[in-house]
Amino acid sequence: MKKIIALVLSLVLVVGAFAGCGKSDEKVIRYLNFKPEIAEVYEEISKAYFEATGIKLEVETAASGTYEQTLKARMATKEMPTLFQINGPVGYSAWSDYCADLSDTEIYSHLSDKTLAVTSGDGVYGIPYVVEGYGIIFNDAIMDKYFAFSGRKTKITSTEEINNFEILSAVVEDMQANKDKLGIKGVFASTALKPGEDWRWSTHLANLPIYYEFKEGNINLTSDKVKDITFSYGENFKNIFDLYLNNSTTPSSKLGSVDGNTSMAEFALGECAMVQNGNWGASQILGVEGNTVADSDIKFMPIYTGVEGEESQGLCIGTENFLCINSQVSEEEQKLAADFLMWLYGSETGKDFVTNDLKFITGFDTFSADEQPTDVLAKEVISWMTKPGIETVTWDFTVFPSQIFKNNFGSSLLKYAQGSMTWEEVSEQVVADWAKEYDLQN
Amino acid sequence: MQKSLKKYFAIFALPTVIAFMIAFVIPFIMGIYLSFTEFTVITNTDFVGLENYIKIFTVDDSFMNALWFTTKFTIVSIVTVNVFAFGLALMLSRGIKGTNLFRSVFFMPNLIGGIVLGYIWNLLINGVLGIFDVDITYKAAYGFWGLVVLTNWQMIGYMMIIYVAGLQNVPSDVLEAANIDGASAPQRLFKVTIPMVMPSITICTFLTLSSSFKLFDQNLALTAGAPGMETSMLAMDIYNTFYLRMGFEGVAQAKAVVFFVLVALIAYIQLRITRSKEVES
Numbered sequence: 001m002k003k004i005i006a007l008v009l010s011l012v013l014v015v016g017a018f019a020g021c022g023k024s025d026e027k028v029i030r031y032l033n034f035k036p037e038i039a040e041v042y043e044e045i046s047k048a049y050f051e052a053t054g055i056k057l058e059v060e061t062a063a064s065g066t067y068e069q070t071l072k073a074r075m076a077t078k079e080m081p082t083l084f085q086i087n088g089p090v091g092y093s094a095w096s097d098y099c100a101d102l103s104d105t106e107i108y109s110h111l112s113d114k115t116l117a118v119t120s121g122d123g124v125y126g127i128p129y130v131v132e133g134y135g136i137i138f139n140d141a142i143m144d145k146y147f148a149f150s151g152r153k154t155k156i157t158s159t160e161e162i163n164n165f166e167i168l169s170a171v172v173e174d175m176q177a178n179k180d181k182l183g184i185k186g187v188f189a190s191t192a193l194k195p196g197e198d199w200r201w202s203t204h205l206a207n208l209p210i211y212y213e214f215k216e217g218n219i220n221l222t223s224d225k226v227k228d229i230t231f232s233y234g235e236n237f238k239n240i241f242d243l244y245l246n247n248s249t250t251p252s253s254k255l256g257s258v259d260g261n262t263s264m265a266e267f268a269l270g271e272c273a274m275v276q277n278g279n280w281g282a283s284q285i286l287g288v289e290g291n292t293v294a295d296s297d298i299k300f301m302p303i304y305t306g307v308e309g310e311e312s313q314g315l316c317i318g319t320e321n322f323l324c325i326n327s328q329v330s331e332e333e334q335k336l337a338a339d340f341l342m343w344l345y346g347s348e349t350g351k352d353f354v355t356n357d358l359k360f361i362t363g364f365d366t367f368s369a370d371e372q373p374t375d376v377l378a379k380e381v382i383s384w385m386t387k388p389g390i391e392t393v394t395w396d397f398t399v400f401p402s403q404i405f406k407n408n409f410g411s412s413l414l415k416y417a418q419g420s421m422t423w424e425e426v427s428e429q430v431v432a433d434w435a436k437e438y439d440l441q442n
Numbered sequence: 443m444q445k446s447l448k449k450y451f452a453i454f455a456l457p458t459v460i461a462f463m464i465a466f467v468i469p470f471i472m473g474i475y476l477s478f479t480e481f482t483v484i485t486n487t488d489f490v491g492l493e494n495y496i497k498i499f500t501v502d503d504s505f506m507n508a509l510w511f512t513t514k515f516t517i518v519s520i521v522t523v524n525v526f527a528f529g530l531a532l533m534l535s536r537g538i539k540g541t542n543l544f545r546s547v548f549f550m551p552n553l554i555g556g557i558v559l560g561y562i563w564n565l566l567i568n569g570v571l572g573i574f575d576v577d578i579t580y581k582a583a584y585g586f587w588g589l590v591v592l593t594n595w596q597m598i599g600y601m602m603i604i605y606v607a608g609l610q611n612v613p614s615d616v617l618e619a620a621n622i623d624g625a626s627a628p629q630r631l632f633k634v635t636i637p638m639v640m641p642s643i644t645i646c647t648f649l650t651l652s653s654s655f656k657l658f659d660q661n662l663a664l665t666a667g668a669p670g671m672e673t674s675m676l677a678m679d680i681y682n683t684f685y686l687r688m689g690f691e692g693v694a695q696a697k698a699v700v701f702f703v704l705v706a707l708i709a710y711i712q713l714r715i716t717r718s719k720e721v722e723s
Contacts, residue, residue, distance in 0.1 A: 068685055075483040094482055096597040195579070195666040256579025256668055257568045403686040411670040418580055420669075440501060441688055 016030065026056060029336050032071055032081040033061040034321060037283060041357040042066060048349055055336060082329050082337040085435055086126050088398030089222065089321045092118050093441065099125035100334055107341045110364045118322050126322030129345070130360040133300070133317035133381035134204055134278030140297040141202065142273040146175050165306035169243050174272065176247040182273070186249035189263035189275035193255040193417060198410030199402035204221055205241065206307055206409060207316055207397040209233035214396055226399050228435040234427040236305035244276070245417055252417040268293055279377035292351065312313040315384045318395025401437035408433050446634050477696040480689065482559035494696035504671055505697055513523045515586065515675065516654040523650045524643070527598045531605030545606065549599035556596070560663020563592045578665060583666040585673035592660055597653065601646045608642030611634070637721045644716040651712055674703050
């Protein structure tokens with residue numbers, strides 16, 4: 001008898017350890033979310049969707065910067081995500097086994113600009129769900145203070161007149177010289193170059209020279225012509241990067257330990273007049289305690305680098321967020337996921353969430369002109385997108401060959417800022433790294 | 443008693459054995475298998491043979507650089523941690539006032555997680571270097587010594603406790619006899635005390651060796667490899683290889699296997715050497 005009890009007890013112990021691994025038959029959509037800042041909104045959406053359809057939406061959010069890790073881990077489980085996202089063609093090459101063809105889905109038929117989707121052959125494998133823009137965010141109040149300042153050396157009287165690098169640098173340098181009178185520590189927020197936080201330069205800013213190079217060479221981003229670059233517009237990168245470094249709140253030698261949040265906080269506290277970032281940064285500015293910047297004073301201007309004809313250049317607008325449906329789950333589950341997307345981006349309730357809570361600028365024709373997010377930077381992006389005579393810079397950094405390429409570039413920029421690397425060395429390294437990494441990835 | 447122990451051994455050991463299999467043996471075997479494959483998701487693999495192992499050395503020097511950096515770091519920290527820990531243990535086993543308080547204070551850093559420690563020391567070091575208008579990313583040497591200081595601060599307390607226990611086990615009659623025979627203090631330390639605490643030394647060098655070699659969170663939080671990848675240690679190099687290039691998961695896995703063999707080999711040699719020096723009283 002005792003023996004049996006002992007056996008039963010120890011079995012219970014073992015079985016207990018596996019409790020919770022049971023499977024249920026209810027309909028579930030599993031979504032692995034990329035954006036931690038909106039994780040809470042998805043909980044609301046999930047509730048609303050369950051009420052509307054009776055289908056459960058399980059949203060898991062990967063912590064900042066760990067999306068690939070989380071995705072790799074989740075894909076190895078039985079309960080793999082039905083909906084996930086990739087960052088463009090490079091992401092697609094890694095996840096092609098898991099991306100279902102979306103060309104017959106309803107949501108794809110509503111995508112206004114079909115060239116934005118990730119395609120391969122005749123198939124469509126990733127649908128962009130949010131359009132974002134970045135440029136130089138400036139504090140209009142400080143700019144006005146400068147324009148009203150009697151001792152200024154430039155003849156510029158409004159930010160509207162800044163439309164190329166020459167004017168921008170003249171204004172910035174004059175502002176820096178008078179920073180005490182303007183009540184700022186520097187014109188630009190710290191060029192945060194802490195490892196892992198350097199993407200605003202090694203990815204976003206680097207987009208400009210690459211964009212111009214590809215544009216000049218008429219290079220199709222999906223062709224293998226992107227296998228090497230000459231970095232011919234590197235000097236332009238240097239122009240603006242030097243401007244950031246030399247007219248900053250922080251000395252260049254200390255930039256290796258500054259992170260992105262710090263520089264956004266400097267902007268929010270009115271310690272600087274400008275910072276390079278995108279419309280997602282609005283919450284970072286308005287959410288900072290002691291924020292002194294009024295909503296209406298947050299404006300965007302394009303990143304001018306001294307390229308000929310840049311007067312008509314706009315913001316950098318594009319996306320690196322492409323939704324994919326997992327091809328390894330059952331047809332039925334794939335259908336559920338597609339239906340959910342259509343609900344989120346097509347139904348009144350769903351669209352309300354997208355516009356007002358997720359604050360996404362989307363590229364779907366289901367949204368009318370008045371159904372756009374109303375936060376200040378998003379509005380600015382939309383207005384730059386539609387400005388007549390302005391050419392938007394596309395996000396060509398989605399073809400940057402690998403994260404190592406970006407990291408190496410970032411650390412070279414740090415060394416350049418610290419003075420231990422010359423610009424020639426940086427640009428040689430960029431060219432060599434690109435070719436090498438492209439080769440390794442393909 | 444003996445008999446019933448034998449009878450129920452299997453049943454009582456079962457949960458632990460299963461847990462050990464799931465959490466250790468199976469992942470370990472899978473890991474070795476994965477190092478011979480190309481994969482993105484571990485359930486979906488293509489066998490590629492030794493290709494991954496070749497790529498470790500042909501694609502770039504990151505592994506060799508990390509190995510060299512880790513070796514230097516390990517040697518320096520084994521020496522410093524053990525010398526300081528032993529010194530503290532000697533001081534704190536003399537029965538001076540407040541011994542228990544000091545022991546607790548020195549042990550405390552060990553209770554703080556590596557990531558937190560890394561960030562704390564990052565702030566401290568940058569605060570000091572800030573006076574000279576530079577920061578820890580400025581030179582690889584800063585990161586190296588930062589790591590050494592951090593590791594010392596964290597591990598000394600733990601090793602000290604082990605040495606204290608060892609020192610308390612040194613029989614006082616032997617020391618007394620040496621004293622009467624006219625041995626000087628250094629002689630007593632090197633000829634009597636140290637040989638007697640050899641078992642503690644074995645344990646402490648083993649622990650410092652393996653944890654310095656496998657250091658990851660402190661490295662990530664303190665320097666994250668900056669400048670460039672010059673201060674990234676082996677564990678971090680493996681992590682970076684896994685996540686930063688598409689299609690290199692297998693190579694990272696191969697690095698991990700090489701890493702395991704290295705750590706096991708070095709630790710084994712170290713154990714053999716220090717064990718042979720142990721004596722009976």
